[in-house]
Amino acid sequence: MVLEDNMKQLKIMVVCGFGLGSSMVLKLTLDGVLKEAGIKAETFCSDEATSRGERFDIVFTSQPLVHLFANIKQPVIVISNFLSKDEVRTKGLEIIRQLSED
Template sequence: MSKIRIMVVCGFGLGSSMVLKLKLDAVLKQHGLKADTFCADVMTAPSERYDLVFTSRELLATFQGDTRPVVAIGNFLSEQEIAEKGLLIIQQLLAHQAS
């Protein structure tokens, strides 16, 4: 399977985005999916190369107008929420890259 780049964004690109990234990595591993995940802050995020964004509901408007998918997560510690909101999108992106 090809890898996609998933950017995890918070205000400063340190604390909460790192927590979400670790939980996202765990979900990916549980489902046998591979992706390059990385953290970014809200100011530098637009200049990054990515296929998908995971962020908070509060920062969702930052990506308004972006053609790439954005997943807004309410509870960064909930692997269930991450899986429910993001797995289908990740699988679709991986399938698209593989074709």
Template structure:
């Protein structure tokens, strides 16, 4: 089971919506996950505890030292974009 973290600036509304979209996408891909949502500040300090980190493209640079696979999205509500980027990164294979 993959450990996934989704993050936004404050860790409130946007990350919760991102978590719901991610859950749908991973289910469609047939990948079992646990998903945690949080603020980017917390995410930066705990990223190495996760397999995948999903954030807005503007936040990707904050994870340059993370061992996790970092997925940056232009549109955090686009299931299509998330699915494509997860597949391109070979997440779950």
């Protein structure tokens, strides 16, 4: 695996209701996908209330919270199974690569 050093390091926010349990599970899954793909990114967890004041390039969340991000310009990736590397890879990896190259 070769890390892609010429890519911009993104800030990826992972959001759940309280910013602890399910967002941490999704963050760990996302971190694994990024590592396997050789992409460097800063991933961090946030809760429903705090997420509005955070700076980020892309957000991963669940369907019940997607309404929080209805008026933002950054991509919002909705994940159903927070343990599924395949779902994270399929829904988010190409968008992450595109943003990293901008």
